[in-house]
Amino acid sequence: MGPNSYGAPLEYPYPELFHVGRWPTSPLIDVAQLKGHLTLLREFASLKSTVDALEHNAGKACLDQMPEEKDRRWAWFIGRAVERFERWCKTLQIRDSEKRIENWLPPLDVIMVWHAYMLNPSWYREDCSRIHVLGILRELGRQFSDTLGTTIQYLFQKKPTDARITNWITKTSTAFDPLEAIVTTRPVRCPVCRTSLEAALMKEDGTGYLQQNFLLRCTTEECQGLNITKETLAVKKLAGDLVRESPKLRSFLAGTLRTSTLEIATARATKVKEAIMLAFELKGPVGKNDEDWRQAIMKNVNYSLDHLQKIMAPKVRGGDGRLIRRIFSAYTDDKMFSVDLVGATLRQSLFVAKMKNLRWTEHGFFDKKEDEVALKHAIARYHAFLDLMSSSPASFFVPTLDIDLVWHTHQMMGSKYDTHCLLLVRRLVDHDDKVEETKLSSAFDMTCRAWNTRFGYEYTHCGCPVPGETIGQKLSRLVINVTSAPYLLPPERDNLLAATHPSDHNAVYAFHRKSSKKDREKRRKKMSHREKREARNAERAQYHHDPAFLIPVPIYFQTPGGCISSSGSVVCNTANAGGASYAPGAGGCGAGGSCGSSASCGFGGGDGGGDGGGGGGDGGGGGGDGGGGDGGGGGSGGDGGGGCGGGGE
Structure with missing residues (x-):
């Protein structure tokens, strides 16, 4: 299918069905839910900015113990938030679930901790099964997740109701505003x-x-x-x-x-x-x-x-x-939870920072239909990721940022997530909250190979303009012969292209291991070599990013199993009867039809050849000092917290 007679670009149609494992399924997550989740992440990012800007001389008794250094300050703030979360959980009663959500929803800092808890689905579900008050928490979680695609924006746009504030103070004996609460x-x-x-x-x-x-x-x-x-x-x-x-x-x-x-x-x-x-x-x-x-x-x-x-x-x-x-x-202190919620929330904060840096959390960023294409890409790729996990139960796969965002949103659906996993993937897919950096790096390399083997195209594609290139020139280079078919291009916004950067915010850095230190140093040298080479060629592009900068592929169009081939044409798979559009895992590419460009930022592999190519090349994973850094164990700059899917026990 090409452009219409007036040369207008095609609309991006949403696939009617995805194949995951043996089963076709309607989309498990929709665009509205992703937007709602991004609204929540925006509130978390705003809260961190507020905490970062705090001054000791603000005259608040609650700030007396606040560390000066920003990272330690944020950890201190989260530690207090976990205390407030536990205090609230211990007061929960069945009748709380009968109230309207705007009358029981806790403060934002507590929601942030709760959110991180949900993103450890195996532990969260088990704790909620074992411990009575956490069973009530899970019921409240169902109500909260229902707002993601509906009213969540209004919940945060409006001031908290008097009933909501009173309910919190009555239960916890602390101020609703976390910056006013004296928890020492x-x-x-x-x-x-x-x-x-x-x-x-x-x-x-x-x-x-x-x-x-x-x-x-x-x-x-x-x-x-x-x-x-x-x-x-x-x-x-x-x-x-x-x-x-x-x-x-x-x-x-x-x-x-x-x-x-x-x-x-x-x-x-x-x-x-x-x-x-x-x-x-x-x-x-x-x-x-x-x-x-x-x-x-x-x-x-x-x-x-x-x-x-x-x-x-x-x-x-x-x-x-x-x-x-x-x-x-699960036994590291005296808290009722089986998860270190301080560490989990800190790691999720780094994922939030990535979304903020991509500008995905900005007000109105996805208001236009053409901008929603990036979210639809993410949803399509997530279903393919589930299909990949269904094909290899014992493997450990690493998502990219766009896939991880959809995965996080799906996990917030509670029992629906469990049901979907058991039906489609044939097991409960956990979201590993922390992974040693070297394992994450090698797992990402394996994910790239498995994706290519199953679907016939690359998992990641370099989306960074080389020096001297505009973003339009870069996109033209990614999809060959597209000058006569501009509708085949990914969204022409460089801050959208970064979305499929590998999600390594669950990386745990093992500084005591000589091998980890050696790997980090090797990646630093490789990145330094690449930067010097690019500097000799031209000025660096204005849009800066971490190594292994990636874009989502493929783009799907309303043809039976259609997707972009490496020649820029649409490859149709006529095997899918009924006229439904299918996404990865359905046999989406026809014979020989690979999707998108084959040029890839290598990641997590060995030296490789040149600048990329199937996991070799520059950008390798797992770097960074102090939990951060430029390499990223699995690829997004040394973040820690969000997830890798793997086999069951």
């Missing part, structure tokens, strides 16, 4: 004598609850100066779950209730706990209650997580120790 301590119960103590969140000597070297002494006569740390609190939490016996799911250990094919695997969880409790050191004292039993376990392991893990590990065999590591990853 946290109640901590001594693991031994159970005395309720107040732990300062921040202390000058670095021993506050939100700080790395947390230390609190219990001075009761029974404890005689016992040192309370995050580890002793975690041992108490795990020992409590070990001795808890009840028909409720709360009695199961965190990390044992969900598998890749079952939302609630009570039979497995029961067997795991029964096997663990056969350990001699964990047997309960005769005639004692659960509290005495818990105390006995803590003393037997000397309040040490390592000691407890050595006792439990031999009882949990199989899976190369993955299950026991999963269990212990």
